[in-house]
Amino acid sequence: MSSITFLCSKTNNNNNNNNINDVSSTKGKGIAASSVFPTAALLTTTTTLQQQQPQQQQQEQAQQQQQQARLGQLHGNLKKLNATTATAKSNCHSHIDDRSDVTEPLYVDPFVELSSGGGGAGSELNCCPASPTTVPAKSSLESPMRRSGRRQRTTSIGNQTTTANPSECIIRSNNRTIYTAGRPPWYNCAGQQVEPFVIGICGGSASGKTTVAEKIIESLDVPWVTLLSMDCFYKILNEKQHEQAIINEYNFDHPDAFDIDLLIDVLTKLKEGRKVEVPVYNFVTHGRESQTKTMYGANVIIFEGILTFHSPEVLKLLDMKIFVDTDPDIRLARRLKRDISQRGRDLKGVLKQYLNMVKPSYANYIAPTMAHADIIVPRGGENKVAIALIVQHVHTQLQLRGFKLRETLANSYKDQPMPDSLHLLHPTPQIKGLHTFIRCKNTSRDEFIFYSKRLIRLVIEYALSLFPFKTTCVETPQGVLYEGKRMESRKICGVSILRAGETMEQAVCDVCKDIRIGKILIQTNLKTGEPELYYLRLPKDIKDYKVILMDATVATGAAAMMAIRVLLDHDVPEENIILASLLMAEIGVHSIAYAFPKVKIVTSALDPEINSKFYVIPGIGNFGDRYFGTEPSDEY
Amino acid sequence: MCTGGSPSSNGSQAGDNTESEQQQPSATEQQQQQEQVPRTAVEASTPEQILAEYGENLKILTLNSQVSELLTIIRDKNTTRSDFKFYADRLIRLVIEESLNQLPYTDCDVETPTGAIYEGLKYRSGNCGVSIIRSGEAMEQGLRDCCRSIRIGKILVESDANTHEARVVYARFPDDIGSRQVLLMYPIMSTGNTVLQAVNVLREHGVPEKCIILSNLFCTPIAARTVVNAFPKMKILTSELHPVAPNHFGQKYFDVL
Numbered sequence: 001m002s003s004i005t006f007l008c009s010k011t012n013n014n015n016n017n018n019n020i021n022d023v024s025s026t027k028g029k030g031i032a033a034s035s036v037f038p039t040a041a042l043l044t045t046t047t048t049l050q051q052q053q054p055q056q057q058q059q060e061q062a063q064q065q066q067q068q069a070r071l072g073q074l075h076g077n078l079k080k081l082n083a084t085t086a087t088a089k090s091n092c093h094s095h096i097d098d099r100s101d102v103t104e105p106l107y108v109d110p111f112v113e114l115s116s117g118g119g120g121a122g123s124e125l126n127c128c129p130a131s132p133t134t135v136p137a138k139s140s141l142e143s144p145m146r147r148s149g150r151r152q153r154t155t156s157i158g159n160q161t162t163t164a165n166p167s168e169c170i171i172r173s174n175n176r177t178i179y180t181a182g183r184p185p186w187y188n189c190a191g192q193q194v195e196p197f198v199i200g201i202c203g204g205s206a207s208g209k210t211t212v213a214e215k216i217i218e219s220l221d222v223p224w225v226t227l228l229s230m231d232c233f234y235k236i237l238n239e240k241q242h243e244q245a246i247i248n249e250y251n252f253d254h255p256d257a258f259d260i261d262l263l264i265d266v267l268t269k270l271k272e273g274r275k276v277e278v279p280v281y282n283f284v285t286h287g288r289e290s291q292t293k294t295m296y297g298a299n300v301i302i303f304e305g306i307l308t309f310h311s312p313e314v315l316k317l318l319d320m321k322i323f324v325d326t327d328p329d330i331r332l333a334r335r336l337k338r339d340i341s342q343r344g345r346d347l348k349g350v351l352k353q354y355l356n357m358v359k360p361s362y363a364n365y366i367a368p369t370m371a372h373a374d375i376i377v378p379r380g381g382e383n384k385v386a387i388a389l390i391v392q393h394v395h396t397q398l399q400l401r402g403f404k405l406r407e408t409l410a411n412s413y414k415d416q417p418m419p420d421s422l423h424l425l426h427p428t429p430q431i432k433g434l435h436t437f438i439r440c441k442n443t444s445r446d447e448f449i450f451y452s453k454r455l456i457r458l459v460i461e462y463a464l465s466l467f468p469f470k471t472t473c474v475e476t477p478q479g480v481l482y483e484g485k486r487m488e489s490r491k492i493c494g495v496s497i498l499r500a501g502e503t504m505e506q507a508v509c510d511v512c513k514d515i516r517i518g519k520i521l522i523q524t525n526l527k528t529g530e531p532e533l534y535y536l537r538l539p540k541d542i543k544d545y546k547v548i549l550m551d552a553t554v555a556t557g558a559a560a561m562m563a564i565r566v567l568l569d570h571d572v573p574e575e576n577i578i579l580a581s582l583l584m585a586e587i588g589v590h591s592i593a594y595a596f597p598k599v600k601i602v603t604s605a606l607d608p609e610i611n612s613k614f615y616v617i618p619g620i621g622n623f624g625d626r627y628f629g630t631e632p633s634d635e636y
Numbered sequence: 637m638c639t640g641g642s643p644s645s646n647g648s649q650a651g652d653n654t655e656s657e658q659q660q661p662s663a664t665e666q667q668q669q670q671e672q673v674p675r676t677a678v679e680a681s682t683p684e685q686i687l688a689e690y691g692e693n694l695k696i697l698t699l700n701s702q703v704s705e706l707l708t709i710i711r712d713k714n715t716t717r718s719d720f721k722f723y724a725d726r727l728i729r730l731v732i733e734e735s736l737n738q739l740p741y742t743d744c745d746v747e748t749p750t751g752a753i754y755e756g757l758k759y760r761s762g763n764c765g766v767s768i769i770r771s772g773e774a775m776e777q778g779l780r781d782c783c784r785s786i787r788i789g790k791i792l793v794e795s796d797a798n799t800h801e802a803r804v805v806y807a808r809f810p811d812d813i814g815s816r817q818v819l820l821m822y823p824i825m826s827t828g829n830t831v832l833q834a835v836n837v838l839r840e841h842g843v844p845e846k847c848i849i850l851s852n853l854f855c856t857p858i859a860a861r862t863v864v865n866a867f868p869k870m871k872i873l874t875s876e877l878h879p880v881a882p883n884h885f886g887q888k889y890f891d892v893l
Contacts, residue, residue, distance in 0.1 A: 428734075433758065435756055436758060440747070454733075454782060461702060464702045465703070469701035469705060474711060474714070476711045478883065484708025484712075485705050485708055513722060615750050617752045618754040619752065621748060621750055
């Protein structure tokens with residue numbers, strides 16, 4: 001009883017300062033420590049409350065317009081009814097504060113619900129998720145497109161990473177704004193994938209798993225973290241189960257409620273670095289939304305849920321296993337608050353579910369898996385020491401996995417014959433003449449743009465000829481049949497590596513009507529010299545396309561390899577990729593051909609070496625800077 | 637009565653179907669017969685044979701699959717005008733780029749922004765284009781896209797519909813055309829008569845034969861022979877040697893008869 005009162009008073013304390021005055025003094029006196037609830041008494045309380053409700057309702061609606069205020073009033077009622085002094089426990093205070101910050105659109109007047117009773121008549125509450133488990137409600141973890149109502153993204157970057165701010169790569173935390181770096185290489189110099197680090201977080205319902213995950217993400221301070229919730233993998237309910245769910249009799253806490261096979265499939269693919277489509281579970285219909293959430297590109301994957309350690313196969317995929325161990329009373333308190341205030345559920349239903357299913361499931365399925373954990377975090381997100389330790393370990397692990405890719409690339413493959421996958425444009429005087437223009441440091445930008453465009457056009461025309469063609473016969477106006485060729489598939493798309501690759505887009509559009517253009521932004525980290533992936537927009541069904549990957553110059557090939565890796569991760573077959581570029585260094589060609597032998601490499605010129613700054617010699621200089629006119633004034 | 641084929645497949649079919657089935661093979665036979673002509677013509681045009689037959693000054697664009705596709709689309713009578721123009725422009729661009737390769741050049745070393753030296757080359761200035769009205773003008777834009785400020789002269793050649801005899805009725809060139817390299821643009825050559833007249837006019841204006849480069853898209857072997865015999869020193873660049881020229885080119889490109 002006291003717990004219920006506490007909960008309501010706490011909410012009230014946050015939202016309605018003038019209604020109740022004795023609550024603010026209750027901070028710091030823990031009462032929730034008592035372990036077992038007097039079940040019968042709780043249920044009685046609820047019933048009494050419901051009987052009183054209709055009489056109170058009119059008067060209160062007249063008095064209070066705001067929903068929060070009503071909740072406060074409810075607290076007053078409760079207090080009158082039970083004549084119980086409320087006391088609060090301070091250490092969960094901050095958590096509840098956090099939660100109440102969230103503007104959940106699902107907020108439902110608790111009165112309406114309470115008066116409608118727990119008898120299964122909650123049909124007007126269909127919008128409320130009936131799930132007992134954590135849905136990340138913290139704004140920073142929500143996808144930006146959901147928050148701001150933007151269009152559905154076709155790619156995943158930025159949706160579920162910490163950078164989930166509408167303005168891409170920015171994290172704001174503790175009044176700091178971090179402009180995150182791009183994603184460093186996640187494959188070795190042979191183009192092979194290096195596995196991301198997978199952290200599993202397990203714990204009972206409302207134990208603070210999401211908070212721990214958030215704190216880890218915040219403290220890790222690395223981008224490219226994917227948060228995967230087990231909630232996405234609830235099974236689709238049939239009609240009977242759906243009805244059970246409405247009257248709180250469907251057990252969402254049982255392992256059978258989850259589609260473990262799908263979960264293993266998704267997690268395995270994520271760990272392989274592939275793009276995955278994660279189902280979006282609808283807690284109203286208890287089915288999956290037709291729209292899935294695309295996840296791609298993670299160096300750290302955090303997988304959280306109540307039964308993350310249940311399946312042995314999933315356990316094998318986890319590199320680090322964290323169990324969040326929070327006092328059951330606190331968990332119930334949070335759960336009550338969350339389900340009532342944020343999900344619009346009624347007290348009776350929540351308690352019924354808790355006692356009949358959540359609590360037994362915790363004892364039977366969740367608590368025993370604590371044995372698998374590497375780290376047990378008591379008190380959840382509060383536990384700063386534990387989180388600091390975890391973050392330190394993850395950093396060490398990430399460092400062990402990273403390596404100096406560009407340097408390795410620059411120093412290999414000397415004096416080897418050129419690979420077969422290289423297609424060099426026939427070196428006509430015209431091409432050489434164009435190169436003379438664009439390589440000369442005194443060429444004006446106007447001429448530079450003009451002549452590089454001509455050269456790009458030739459490169460693209462040549463690249464197109466490398467796609468598969470089929471023989472075909474057409475009728476001519478002259479009345480004879482003409483045997484010619486047509487491209488086997490018209491499904492071609494261009495993907496440019498920003499910024500220099502963008503200069504080649506126009507030529508592709510001039511050559512292929514209505515072609516789709518994807519973009520990948522890769523920039524070199526000036527400190528490490530490594531390429532980093534910042535941004536990615538690709539056609540959703542890019543795996544069905546032949547792809548012309550465009551970059552103006554290729555020196556070590558590090559950026560191009562990253563782009564190819566991205567395409568492969570999006571299930572584009574290697575042989576469907578053509579890398580087109582104006583100028584390449586020999587080592588770049590070797591590196592790419594070695595890592596991705598089926599990728600066709602097209603270029604108009606091949607230069608022998610690169611300098612210590614990884615510029616091609618003799619080269620063009622910084623093509624993007626010269627084309628867009630952004631040369632630093634002191635560079636030359 | 638069934639005369640051929642497997643009994644199971646014919647048994648269930650109605651009379652109409654079998655009739656149409658019988659017609660189909662004959663239609664494909666016809667197709668195959670028609671195909672014979674172009675196929676042999678294409679096979680005869682390997683670079684070595686062309687060199688032997690027409691001399692080194694007739695050059696054909698490297699026939700990769702991409703170029704084949706362009707030719708196919710341009711020749712297809714079902715191609716829409718918009719597609720036709722789009723793909724014709726692409727082919728023209730390729731032919732012009734290749735024609736420019738025939739221009740004389742000198743070596744030229746330049747310093748790159750990285751400080752290294754690039755051994756490049758430089759074209760001589762003093763070139764000009766001459767288009768033969770009307771279809772030759774389709775190629776002007778392609779030339780402009782490659783050489784922004786090049787001077788372009790024009791020649792109007794009328795040919796008699798019955799005798800195929802051609803005569804020049806209009807010509808306008810830069811004054812100093814005699815000292816320039818001339819890129820003569822004319823996309824379709826079926827007899828070569830028009831080009832012969834045009835080259836004659838150019839020579840009258842003092843342009844040496846060896847300074848003329850003819851840019852052409854479609855050429856018949858007859859025309860090639862005629863032109864090469866008449867002007868052996870003139871360079872000719874085309875994308876295809878084929879006995880049937882797509883004479884509808886100008887019409888379809890400008891969409892005016």
